[in-house]
Amino acid sequence: MEELAGSGGKRLRPLLCYCGWLAAGGTGDDAPVLKVAASLELFHMFALIHDDVMDASESRRGRPTLHRRMADDTDTRTTGDGRQRLRGDDADRLANNCAILVGDLALVWSDELIHASGLAPVQLRALRPVLDAMRTELMLGQYLDVRAACDLEVDVDMALAIARHKSGRYTIERPLQIGVALAGGDDEVLRSCSDFALPVGEAFQLRDDLLGVFGNPAVTGKSSLEDLRDGKATTLIALALRQADANQHKTLTRLFGDPELDDSGAAQVRELLIATQAVETVEQMIRERWRQGMEALEDIPFRDPGRSALRSLAVEATERQA
Template sequence: MSAETLTAESDFFAPRAAIDELLYEFLTEKAQTATVPRQSALALLLRDFITGGKRVRPLLCVAGWHAARGEGDPARIIRLAASIELAHACALIHDDIMDAADSRRGRPTVHRMLADHHPTPSMAERFGISGAILVGDLALVWSDELLHTTPMPDANRTAVLRCVDMARAELIAGQHLDLLTTSDLDVSIETTLTVVRYKTAKYTIERPLQVGAALAGAGQQVLDACTAYGVPLGEAFQLRDDVLGVFGDPAVTGKSRLDDLREGKCTSLIVHALRSAAPHQAGRLRALIGDPRLGEPEAAEVRTLLTNTGARAAVEQMIEERYRQALGALAAPFPQSAARTLETVAEAAVHRTA
């Protein structure tokens, strides 16, 4: 890795400590000043849950601020970035409920942890899910508190709030499409990419960049450049997630590689395999994908089929094409330092193992 790449990577991750510190202090204060019975426990649970996250979205928010030549007190962008992370915590907690996931980042999910600590087995499952919904809602409320108490000019605030509102609405729309297509093994590639675009690409890359840029007072040219870079990179990011969800090492990813297969998620990987498979291969895939009792031997068979049908190679090509498209959007109007940082971000997003 070149010295220039190391510098760009360092620049991107530099704000993480400040974001982490603000979140820790904010949630600790919420726990210490809670006037509602038992709310302090929820604040501490949320604080523990967000510990160890990658902070991709808040860091991209800061990168967007730099890309738009943000000036003034950096505490403003750190506070806004922390708000994005709390909103993301809400999304993760609720997503784990919808996916019936047992682990996140190598630890029990919030609903699983709450269920495991409930004294009445017959009520534990429902208690865990209900409690996790509330923890997610609380994360969103406190995200709004950080958002609305970030100092900024009124004109910039209008642009920031527009980007935040679009990010949240698009995420919900994408999650809904994901629910509609789960277990439907006959959806098209175009449908799976629509899910990816709204569930992940816009929410993960495009909108966080635009939120930071809007705080800096960016014009439409910069916001459009965030889109041209963010959407293809966000699609590549999710496609990589789809591959890791089946082929990744759980010790590295912190998630089971059986969950997506058991749930019957019809990703681009699965669609490509079914399109290219011989009849007997397609029959095995349809028999195995979506089986809630699927174990590692069956998952290994699915992985072999995904490789032999060329599906894995096809998705890797899709990732590379989008990666190149994102890099092509960095020529203008970003300053060179910001473009170098975003180039490093793109590399890390698509060529990762977790």
């Protein structure tokens, strides 16, 4: 877990939490706030580890995923007279089970860190409803994502709903609101955070959809074939299927979700995503949502340097290359 925590990542949720605290007028000892922010990263580690097991992902942040590493590291067991290799399904089952337990541990420790943070009772009361909502919404988004991967057709509305729960709310809105709540922000300020956070969070996910197919694996740390092989229900794919002609649609449905898809097939999919104007449509959606978020940010009674930091984070989240 320590190696995974130190292997990179954007730390976006802890940053948003701390910036929200600053922007809402947080002052004084920030150690408890930093511990809450760190707990969000531990919770995110739990989510990443379990997500990688569900998706059978091979890489994360430029290195093998935890369950793949554990399959390599724990493929032997000691017997009475030597070492016997675990192979195939047995090794994978052991690795997956161990990875799930490490993810569970990250979840438990994230809660322990909050309780040991030194927050005042009034801060804990303000924190819990937002934190509870964030956790529930992530599980719903993940459930929708898993279900959508089994559908033969990818629906634009469903893809956007998944983006809203897994990124709009979980990645941007709730971490920001947690920081604001810790600073004593009232309900009106918490609600106004959504006007900024939800469109920026959706733009974040839409950028992620593009990077999952067109990104450089050396930069993203993730294969550019994985989302296509898994049949990941993204807005990008949904738009391409909706805007494709009959021949394009037939080719897309044949290649998309093929677990044996190779580089040549992936290149065909990318060409079709461009030809159907799905890529340009997604880019337009990102620009529009970023604009909405920036306009909303100016109307929230935030202070600097928190406000300017949030503006910079929104740019980074939507224009990133990884």
